[in-house]
Amino acid sequence: MSLQRAEGAAVALSRSSAAWRRSAVLATATSRAGAWRILSRGLSSTRSNSSGNGSTRRPPGSIDDGDDTPKRKKAGKLPEDASVAVLGGGLTGLTTAYYLAKWLPSTTKITLLEGSDRLGGWIRTDRVPVKVGGVEGVVNFERGPRSFSSLNKSTWRFDDLVLWDLALDLGLKVASPPDQPRYIYYPDHLVPMPPHTSFAAFAREPVVLESLWAGFGYVMRRLFNKKEGVPVEDLSIADWIYHITGSRAVADNLASAMVHGIYGGDIYTLSARSVLDRFYWVHYMPNLGPNMRHMAVSEQTFMETMAEDPQLRKLARQPRGALLNFGESGMETLPIALADALKGQANVEVKLNAKVTDLGYDSETKQIKITSGQNPTTSSEKYHKVISTLPSQHLASITNDIPSLKSSHSVSIMTVNIWYPQTNLKPPGFGYLIPLSVPPEQNPERALGVFFDSDVGVKGPNEPAGTKLFVLLGGHFYDSSKPQTGSTSTVPIPTEEEAIQQAKRILERHLGIPQSTPCYAMARLAKDCIPQYDRGHLDNMMAADDEIHAHFGGKLAVAGGSYTKIGAMGALRNGYDIARTVAKEDWLATGLEQMEFPTQFCGVPTERIPVRKFRRLK
Template structure:
């Protein structure tokens, strides 16, 4: 009997449409067990990452007509209607407008990935200065050689070398390798060695060489002599004993320590300074090792105070985590976001080139280019200039940000004041500066509370190339415990550029002197460049014996607020900032960079990548997504993660936050334990501690197995025309 109820026809049509759409989805994605299906409250998070596509109106009409032709039941008759005109062509959606504030390495990396990954989007990159690159800056400088010839040297005003992540459980360096592969500059990488292995600490009034890593008899004898003759090593034996006892990983010790921990989440949410943490570990809160040996390390990396910086946000993070909740020997605490990044990069088109660079990184501590990092900045700048969906605006400081309606108004300062509307804005500026330009005024007080230090960088070049012959090496750092009369200029350290650079530069002695940091935090008046050069010359005369009468060429740069300080309470401040950003900008303003996550070039690139992929694809926090449920070429390797989860338990949010809007600080709203996983270290790729069976290349750099076999789809993944990962990438291999 024919149905006379229109709603029944409509329901039948919906069933047919759902059946066809579901059938197409099954062909494109692996089957998902019912127990793994997302709940309704998690729908937006999973939809943002799925491959389903919305049906257009024309497709619905065709499905309706097809459905009527193959129905097995009668339908109600309808009076004939005149033929309808075809619907007007739908207008294309306007391009999403995104502004990236800051042309440093974080902003450049974010724009690089947005240009490639964000469809129907236009990116505008704002930079206040006349050049891109931020603190990475090299200035070609004319000099005269001893024989009176004109020559040129490159004076580096910022970072000039990078350290791989092969010794850490992090994968930030995979972003660097992926960018290098995208730019095609992997053949320009160099690995500094030789003199770069010799490092010094200035204490109390002379240079003391640190033991070299190579365990040769000569190095061992030198280390023993230094230990018994230099006051720098006072307290080292007691500190080392306390360290060994605290971090013993025998089964009995680990189990006993775990019994003492009643609340893992509370343990991970604690915070303390580096000095407090090490004093507790050493068993002596006044250990001279803290001020003599640890403080110079923090000077060189953060320009910060060992008594203020947070232990969990510095190079001591992995030890702090181990102390909070100890793991057995051979295990490591890993951020789940790093496991996601690992899979994302190795699922990408550059995976073979990335694997090669990452494997080489396990054999070298440092990497750079012949002109420091200028090659990387120039390549990124050139690449963005070629992108039709990117506009670069240098000499364009932003004076204000304000939410109006559903857009953010970006106001430019200068002679040509102008305001432009954007759908989303990514700020890579120093947090304190962002707080100043955000409107209404004082709407981001927690960002205003994030401190940063200023570094004055002074470059000195001497035609005499023998000035460092008694102390060749990487350079030296200066502890906080050095008497004021030995360091009245408040220097942090000196780099021996001429000993560590490998370019074909003019012969001579080239130094970089770093002044300021936390020492200058309370100074109301800072030295100008001319005064800083005089201070630097005084330092190298007193410390290295370089006479003021030596001919020289110098340059200086004031790096204002260049190193944000992650002091105790950093995560608490960021958590408050997350809610302030959400209230003031409704998820339209995202932040990224060293004000929020780790300091350094590679962590900054990682921050830019995360922000870009979140904006482009909604791919980001919550990192608590279970990795064993993820697809992709590399998901079968997550067996190690699954095994670890069975041992340590799976701590995960049942209802993670949806990918709708973002501040970039959502991770601060969860306990750190929810974002960590304990894994067997030997199963982690590209590490010095990686097991032999997990290596891709042999010692000669050759593939251990057929490269083609590495990228075949495992049996439990679907195959078909839409699976791009079946074919290995081309054009990125040597």
């Protein structure tokens, strides 16, 4: 860490430190010489409301010709003596509060309200004493996210730049385990995925053979539908893949496995437009050649802003694998560091056990009134600006003024951590995912996947050798509120002890580890932990943007996985984006403005992407 960064970390969020005043000049149109705009074809601009299962009011990617809808004017910077509340002390809330404290003047009062007795949300690192089969020690168990996706090869998303920014500011050391094989379990065995197996061997697997027709169908559609535009209808992932391939096999066998690992969700209800992101949009864009990359204009602006810092550029370009973590100190290292930085600031107050039970707009003072705490009658405060990082269904439950959020929902995941003192109980690798198409007799417990934690660097100091596994169960299979058919039928949520026994049966069936093998195991139900972007998600968010402006005058904003980006890396980006908008650009923003306007793309030369390393092709 450089002297400048070290001094910045030492004085936490002191305004006198140059580390906290790194300016971020937004890129202008003139700075994009060499980049060109791509606008998707075949869409008409419309403002009709949707029921949540069809077309959007203004389709993303479309040209905004002839739309007379008045554009909202930015309100500028937040008043210096304002009071700001951040609801939720998970990773998004902590990041939001951190950057607000970093960018706002010290006269601004910032309050972070967390409903539980700890900060960090779903991220939790437990250090557990174990004694099994004569082997004892302390084992690190990650009870939630065990790593970040490094995005080291992505030129579509640059969320990792926020992690590098925080690592430099807070003096954190980020580790990257070597890339190892990934597997899919289908139909009754582990299938290694390229590049850790030959394409010839992979091509002989049933999971590929059953998808050959999809490849042929895709090529034919590309040849004969060259002018195909982005569908107006918001298709499910399964329906969109069928639309472009004419086959269900790719969705059921491959896409569902990916979605199980990220969303724990159902490909027949999740929105292709909202979930597949790059895979979806690039399908409709022209090929740019080897030295150009597709990019959303907003992402290019963010990338160029962050790339102004030479230390960050250097860190982002270092060789690393697909995953990132904090090594033996565990994933909880980051929320602890953010919380410590916040607690050292005179103008920041962190309140635990302050569950928000009511939220409303006081028209007399033009402020947001919040009721919170274990005894709701004793704690009511007003704020000039409130940023909610609560799940959308929680926010909808504490106010009647955002009805569009009432239809949103999340799925629950049962997690089982297991440690065996024996080594070599499994093949080397990151783990495996289980697609929707696996026969019920091979997956009656409705597991989503198994991760090999002993192979990805999630290991504590002096932790004894052994095999450490993390089993994911449930997701949309636990979601009885939605209609299910065939292989997507639901199962009851087990108790923690039942979940442990289910995990042992899975590991015996899939990996050959006898259920009687001595081990240490613990389970946890992460209730409503992963938001689901079902068809019509974009419509709902656009409607919520209108409702927040209408009922709260822009004094309320939202951020978090319920709205734009899920996952640990997405949480960091969500917090950064809303804090920057409120602190530097438009303090009356809702956080959903980007849903209201067309998604605009450009082509960017690789030489203009200084945070990624490229091998230039001729």
